[in-house]
Amino acid sequence: MSSKLSALGDIGPLAAGDIFYVVRGGAFYKTTLQEIQNAGQIVGTTAVSSTLAANTFTTVTAAGATNQSLPAAPTVGNVCALKNQGAGLVTVLGNGNNIFTAASAVSDTIETGGARTYVWDGTYWNAL
Numbered sequence: 001m002s003s004k005l006s007a008l009g010d011i012g013p014l015a016a017g018d019i020f021y022v023v024r025g026g027a028f029y030k031t032t033l034q035e036i037q038n039a040g041q042i043v044g045t046t047a048v049s050s051t052l053a054a055n056t057f058t059t060v061t062a063a064g065a066t067n068q069s070l071p072a073a074p075t076v077g078n079v080c081a082l083k084n085q086g087a088g089l090v091t092v093l094g095n096g097n098n099i100f101t102a103a104s105a106v107s108d109t110i111e112t113g114g115a116r117t118y119v120w121d122g123t124y125w126n127a128l
Contacts, residue, residue, distance in 0.1 A: 051095070054078040054120075060110075062086040069095040074120035083115040092116070100124035 051069045052058055055078060060066060065088035070080055072095040084090045090110040098104045099118065108127055110116050118125040 052080045052082075054080065057081040057083070059083045060086050060090050062088055062090075064088040065091070067091045067093055069093045070097065070099070070118055070125050071120075072096050074125070076120060076122045078120040079117060080125075081115070081117040082110060084110045084112055087112060092118070094125055098124050099127055101127045 050067065052071060054071045054074055058068065058081070060068065060082060063086060066086070068082060068090055070092060071078065074097070082090065082092065089112070092099065092108045092110060094106050097120075098106060099108045101108055104124065108116065108118075117128045119128060120126075
């Protein structure tokens with residue numbers, strides 16, 4: 001197993017044995033995609049959605065640019081993971097909450113082929 005999570009956010013294709021870092025009770029834990037799915041923390045996948053549900057992995061397959069909004073009322077430890085398998089840019093919106101990458105912002109962009117995981121810490125959606 002190799003950790004595909006990087007500061008750059010490009011995690012490549014996902015597999016059940018891939019290692020992820022999640023937040024539970026304010027602490028980071030190392031786990032696999034399969035363990036997250038088994039625990040019900042990732043409840044499913046969807047092709048395209050304008051507003052994401054908490055604790056989901058979303059694959060965006062849009063032919064053009066699209067916007068995806070993170071949940072507006074998250075609870076600490078909520079996770080949203082996105083993979084852009086479409087041809088256009090994906091703009092991720094904080095939906096009233098800021099996203100923290102290198103600095104606080106209202107949105108983040110995922111290029112074609114890129115992926116990003118967002119974790120709510122009570123103040124920001126942290127882009128991992």
